[in-house]
Amino acid sequence: MKELLGIIFQMIVLMTLWLISVIGNSLVLTVVFRSKRLQSTTNYFVVSLALTDMVMTIFCMPFIGTRIVSQQWIIKEALCKWTRFVEYVVPSVTAFILIAISTDRFYTIIYPLTFKITRGIAKRLILLSWLFAVLLSCPSFFTTYTHTDSEKNETFCSICSAEPGGRSFILGLFLMTYVFPGIMVVSIYCKVVSYIWTVGGGARTFQRTSNTIPRAKVKTVKMLIFVTIVHFFSWLPLFFVQITRAFDEDACVVKTSMYVGTVLLAYAPSASNVAIYSYYNSNFRRGCKEVFCMSTIRCQRGETYAITKASRLRKSNSVIPLSSSSVETDVTNSSYIRFDRTANGDCNIAWPLTSTGSNNTYV
Template identity: 45%
Template structure:
């Protein structure tokens, strides 16, 4: 997200850096890259395949997964290359593109988290006054990415490949913005608009939600709830999203503060090990989200089992659980038009509704036969 003056700060040419440090850093980064790509791809596949997962909240979750994949493919490999080679080998234009995407990904994540907070706020506290439909969710996601892109656009001017004086002739891509008035203004702006202000707003919103869930006012006095009127599934979702927010902002906070400190201080040196450490911690947020979903969302765990053919569904279509005439599965397989024999003759249901009416014309038979003792693979 930030840049370093390559002509002044010899962050990657430190003589005290050893090959052991580089190997450990690369091993850690490879593990995080595999976890990030595998976990966030699995999130997208599960939400796409499972109709029970296609809610407005999960639309936001998919957007978070795409931002994390953007970090995996356009942040981790390029930083790994610089750690290993100690120089930039991809040219000036690619340096600007990479820095732009490295601001776009966390920026879009922050504003999607902000949109999720408002979605949960109105869903829990004011369910009748405002409803976030799928169309509105898509618009909020598009707006979050567009706003983040606008914020990241100055990177095309501030970043670029430069020739370093140590060692002479080495080409490096700025990691922190070269010290200037514009650098200070932009760093403070990034700190406020991508970190501090969203943190305050999200914190206030979730405090309101938690107070509404666990307290109730009677006669001007506040008591703890004995009977929670909010469904348990929504409470679990709020807990899960709160942990996602906490982990994300805690993991990115060190990197943001280092960026702000470098822009505002007179120091010309940053310990490269410290820089790699705070960068790796920020990348950890891209790996953590799928783990949090699997711990707090039973539907996500069920969807993962179906994807890997580990559930009773045995790799059936992901939407066969909803056997209705309006579902895609029902239309494609003509659910609702079956032949039934009542013993006196042949009867064909005239409408899909009558097909599922077990009392139609006095016939108590079901629309399809079931075994007397269903086996473990029967899905009801």
């Protein structure tokens, strides 16, 4: 009974993560591609992270679901190798992209005039991240196999010490995609946070020009730091279990649900990143409302507008919707009169050049 409840709970968690990840990451891609306001260099990296999460959601979670239900690996060995390969590629790509994001924030905030990561550079960095991650993860096809427990006649998919090169591969992958990127990202963000704290530390709240760093950039840094923390903390237990199994002579077969728990924890960032973007980025929240037509700005974009022309330069242009009611309306009742400085008498008001009495009022 306890095993059945455990399986049901694990499947509920997996299905929830799958549903949130699919909907949320699809929403991220839709919002960024539809809104030119969000098509910045940083959001290029965010889109790449969303695509990486979608790869994990589509190509890994269904196979893990079969493993949870059957409590063993019942699919072919080729799919075992493929699932582990994707599980190694996704955190590798994410770690490399997080390094690129931290580097972009470093130069944007501390050295804005010396170097700038443009959109072209961002695309090349994303491509290099994928290529490097695939090269690092390819040895998993030669080190991952299905292992059978002779006592219970159960099959599992894992890397163990009996496989040649298994220890070297998992340890090298852990160093290249977790330890070294983690050290680089932490050191870069420490410098960025220290610089922000130093620049804005002595500033008063009403002195808007004392802090040269915009509040939006500071908020973006907070968002990216939080995404980085969630990623590295979520993948640490899974790496720990895999390294322990690779160096333990008796750990080739998984006999507990601890491995499933670490896998579900590693899949958590695929669903949580969307909530982080929504909390820290107001433009993303506005874009989500426009996608679902919950914003009046998006729902009223179907109307046609025209810019009227004025005969004199001192008359301001006005925007009038082209509808039948507005065309038949008299010009004196339109918004044009409200911007006509001559009709409103604004052109007759000037600074007095001479004083004629002692009751002059100066603004």
